[in-house]
Amino acid sequence: MWKRDEAVKPPQPATSSPSRPASSVGRTESVPRKERRTVNIGKSVVIKGELSGSEDLTIEGRVEGKIELRQNVLTIGPNGRIKAQVVAKAIVIEGQVTGDITASERIEIRDHGSVDGDLVGPRVAIADGAHFRGSVDMPRPGTTSESKGGDSRQPAAAPVPVAATLAR
Numbered sequence: 001m002w003k004r005d006e007a008v009k010p011p012q013p014a015t016s017s018p019s020r021p022a023s024s025v026g027r028t029e030s031v032p033r034k035e036r037r038t039v040n041i042g043k044s045v046v047i048k049g050e051l052s053g054s055e056d057l058t059i060e061g062r063v064e065g066k067i068e069l070r071q072n073v074l075t076i077g078p079n080g081r082i083k084a085q086v087v088a089k090a091i092v093i094e095g096q097v098t099g100d101i102t103a104s105e106r107i108e109i110r111d112h113g114s115v116d117g118d119l120v121g122p123r124v125a126i127a128d129g130a131h132f133r134g135s136v137d138m139p140r141p142g143t144t145s146e147s148k149g150g151d152s153r154q155p156a157a158a159p160v161p162v163a164a165t166l167a168r
Contacts, residue, residue: 043079051084059095070104078112091121100134 038056041047045061052068059067060077067074067086074088080095090105093113101107103121111129120137 043077076113 038058039053041057041059041061041063043060047061047063047065049065050068051057051063051065054069054071056073056075057067057069058075058077059080059082061079062081062083064083067082067084067088069088071089073090073092074086075092076082076095076097078094080097082095082097082099084097084099086097086099086101088103091101091103091107093101093107093109093115096114098116100118101115101120105121106123106125107119107121108125109115109127109130109132111127113127114131116133118134118137119132120139122138122140124136124138126132
């Protein structure tokens with residue numbers, strides 16, 4: 001029979017080092033190489049201007065202007081109200097966004113999310129019950145939407161306007 005208390009006990013060191021405080025005895029010293037940190041902007045916070053960073057971000061408040069997190073994940077929480085141009089690696093929308101959205105990996109509009117603007121990203125998911133009005137451009141991985149017209153072998157395709165309110 002498996003006993004939880006015995007299974008999770010950390011190994012005890014043979015001797016205690018005088019340079020370490022007693023509270024750290026038995027703790028694991030290793031730290032993950034790339035620690036993912038998420039910063040939260042609360043629902044009472046209002047930001048007007050440019051917002052950029054190098055950490056994952058969750059917004060529950062209001063932002064007007066521009067949001068740029070090119071290497072990180074942006075989550076617009078259920079209380080989030082965004083009027084901005086948004087650029088991030090991955091974007092999850094549970095609140096309201098008015099403005100164009102560009103992601104290098106994926107865009108996800110969840111069931112109560114709302115977007116009025118154009119989407120550009122290789123993977124786009126719109127959940128049942130979500131609201132979306134705009135166009136969708138899904139470039140193939142490794143290409144950018146600006147490079148469409150440069151290849152004379154293929155005609156450039158314009159983004160297709162879409163207006164959808166998916167009912168549950």
